[in-house]
Amino acid sequence: MVMFAQIDVPVLGEGEHGARRLLALAAGRRLPSRLLLPARAGLTPEAQPLVALHGISRNARALWLAFAPQAAVEGRSLLVPRFAKGVWPRFQQIGAARPDLALLDLFQQAGFRGRRVDLFGFSGGAQLAHRFAMLYPHRVATLHLAAPGWYTLPDEGMVWPQGLGTGPTRRLRLFDAAALSRLQLRQYLSLRVRLWVGAQDTTRDDSLRQTAALDVRQGRTRLERAFRYAEAFERAARSMAIVPDIALTVLPDCGHDFTQCDRVGGLGARVLRNG
Amino acid sequence: MTAFTPSTQMKWAFSARRIPRDLVAGLDPDVAAARAGHLILGRVLSVGQHGRIQLAEGRPATLYPGDLIVMPCGARYAPDQFEGLAEIDPDGCDMLAGGGCLGRMVWRHDKMKTPTRVQPVGRLTDATGRVLSTGDFALPQVGQAAGIPLIVVVGTSMNSGKTTATVALTHGLTRAGWAVAALKGTGTGSFGDVNDYADAGAAFVGDFTDAGMVTTYLEPLDRVKAGIRALLAAAERHGATVAVMEIADGIFQKETAALLADADFVAGMSGCVFACGDAVAAAGGVTVLAAQGMRPLCLTGLLSCSPMASTEAEAMTGVAVVTRAGLMDPAVASGLLAKAQGLVTAPEAAVAAA
Structure with missing residues (x-):
């Protein structure tokens, strides 16, 4: 008999704090990750694995500490990769480098093959999260975007990565994330999306991309840009006769600091409660 | 006896x-x-x-x-x-x-x-x-068509790149998280193809021999179609969420031509991929398929090895050429599947990848 079924067995290594360690490869680039696999099934049958992506400070440990205890209690799987600066200098973007391939590899190793995950990203991690979701909407249950510096808008009138238009100078036959995202835009706009941003995340610091065009289209601060993105998402969804499922939560007394957003704004618990 | x-x-x-x-x-x-x-x-x-x-x-x-x-x-x-x-x-x-x-x-x-x-x-x-x-x-016969999306791979002839395309697309979709059934709907029984499908990570593999036929040559069209239905149903029972099915030989071959002219078969397809060797073959294939109401999701095969031939083919047909590496890319494969499922609202977008 030739017919058979492939069997997925997570590839795991034991680590500290109950974490198991995974290592993904994408075109030779390494992406280590911590994985929490529940000892028992989730409390609710629909509990999705949570994948949390750090920002440009690359503080994956902060995300782990924020999510792991409650995830363990709830019986949810948690995957927290760490994009090393030397290997992934611009992990927020999908193009010349392919962090999406490394994430998919991690999903498979973690035993998430075929399952949707709740995908959370903070700052630069939120940039990667929504670009990943535009390419693979079938892998995402709820998309949590916390304080990205800027967004890829669901607008074909703007050239990638600010929008989904393909630039006139793009070399033929290179990976075209804009075209591929356009192909799946309907599915992306049908996703459940939760936006999070600190009420005091209004500083225009060096980590915030600042160009005149971006300021005009998306706003001058992360707070303003979150509102603009929510509007753009809703507008694009309704233009396709999709009822958007997007909500924006402003976290009081929080700036652009994940730990503060978690401790003061309760971000971790809110995300685990699924927004 | x-x-x-x-x-x-x-x-x-x-x-x-x-x-x-x-x-x-x-x-x-x-x-x-x-x-x-x-x-x-x-x-x-x-x-x-x-x-x-x-x-x-x-x-x-x-x-x-x-x-x-x-x-x-x-x-x-x-x-x-x-x-x-x-x-x-x-x-x-x-x-x-x-x-x-x-x-x-x-x-x-x-x-x-x-x-x-x-x-x-x-x-x-x-x-x-x-x-x-x-x-x-054979696998049990079924009356109803399976519900999973089906991408069919056809081509100009033997050795035009259909199996390579089927394997690559299976791999790409598998990497993207789909449980892929890799199937061979017609042809001659051979373990080379099905082993290649399995190696690509397919969650389910089967061919017309599983449907009871040694080859599909000179088999009645109804039997060939029933075999394909049985394969798809078995794939669905085994948890496949999408099927990629290679149809043997060229689009002028008797059984292949009959399938592509069959309204039921075409209606059951979510989309097709066309493998060919050069731009002229691409133009001919796209024209023949158009006569049956089909437009390929992409062109691929030996053609895609030549950037110049690919450019000619795209210019003549308006259909994007995707390389083997492109089909193996999970983002490209997912995009093609979305296109196949009719989820695209924008005009046809280029799905080109290195």
Whole structure:
């Protein structure tokens, strides 16, 4: 008999704090990750694995500490990769480098093959999260975007990565994330999306991309840009006769600091409660 | 019927793998009555084009004069090799395919040697005297079409890149998280293709031999379609969430042309991928498919190895060319699937990848 079924067995290594360690490869680039696999099934049958992506400070440990205890209690799987600066200098973007391939590899190793995950990203991690979701909407249950510096808008009138238009100078036959995202835009706009941003995340610091065009289209601060993105998402969804499922939560007394957003704004618990 | 105990020395062909060997209990000497699917015991007279047999165990075995082999009777259509009919001459028959197909050669390609010749010994029967036939060991027939999306891979001819495309797309979709059924809907039974599908990570693999046919050449269209339905239903039962199905030979081949002209079959497809070797073939293929109301999701195959030929083809057809590497890319594969499912609202977007 030739017919058979492939069997997925997570590839795991034991680590500290109950974490198991995974290592993904994408075109030779390494992406280590911590994985929490529940000892028992989730409390609710629909509990999705949570994948949390750090920002440009690359503080994956902060995300782990924020999510792991409650995830363990709830019986949810948690995957927290760490994009090393030397290997992934611009992990927020999908193009010349392919962090999406490394994430998919991690999903498979973690035993998430075929399952949707709740995908959370903070700052630069939120940039990667929504670009990943535009390419693979079938892998995402709820998309949590916390304080990205800027967004890829669901607008074909703007050239990638600010929008989904393909630039006139793009070399033929290179990976075209804009075209591929356009192909799946309907599915992306049908996703459940939760936006999070600190009420005091209004500083225009060096980590915030600042160009005149971006300021005009998306706003001058992360707070303003979150509102603009929510509007753009809703507008694009309704233009396709999709009822958007997007909500924006402003976290009081929080700036652009994940730990503060978690401790003061309760971000971790809110995300685990699924927004 | 003569009582017969199968020998462990017999080389049992891949295309007969679904028939349990312990059912063999007799031998019917009337080989001239053989029809497609009947299991033939034969002895190798001379080794010709096929020096090896693909065993049911999944490995090739070298053939020697005097070897006892078990293969079904079948017809073959392979423009690069042989055309043959499902007829067994008691004085000697031809091995038409390495995967297991005995019959009478009609034509052979200039580059082919004469077929390996086999002396038929008899038709194998069960304990009741009934001739064992592949059709009696097929997947269950189903009435309703499966619900999973289906991407069909067609091409200009043998060796245009269909299997490569099927394997690559299977791999790309698998990496993207889909449970892919990789299927071969028509052709000649061979473990090479299905092994390649499995190696690509397919969650489910099957071909028309699982639906009871040795080859699909000269099989009635309804039987071919029923086989495809059975494969898709089995894939769905095994948890596949999408199917990629290769259709053998070129779009002018009899069964392939009939399938592509069949409204039910076309309606069951979510989309098709067209494999070809050059821009002219691409233009011709797109035109032929358009006459059946189809537009390929992309062009691929040997054509895609040449950036210049790809540019010509895209200019002439308006259909994007995707390389093997592109099909293996999970983002590209997911995009093609979305396009196949009709989820695209924008004008056709280029799905090009390195």
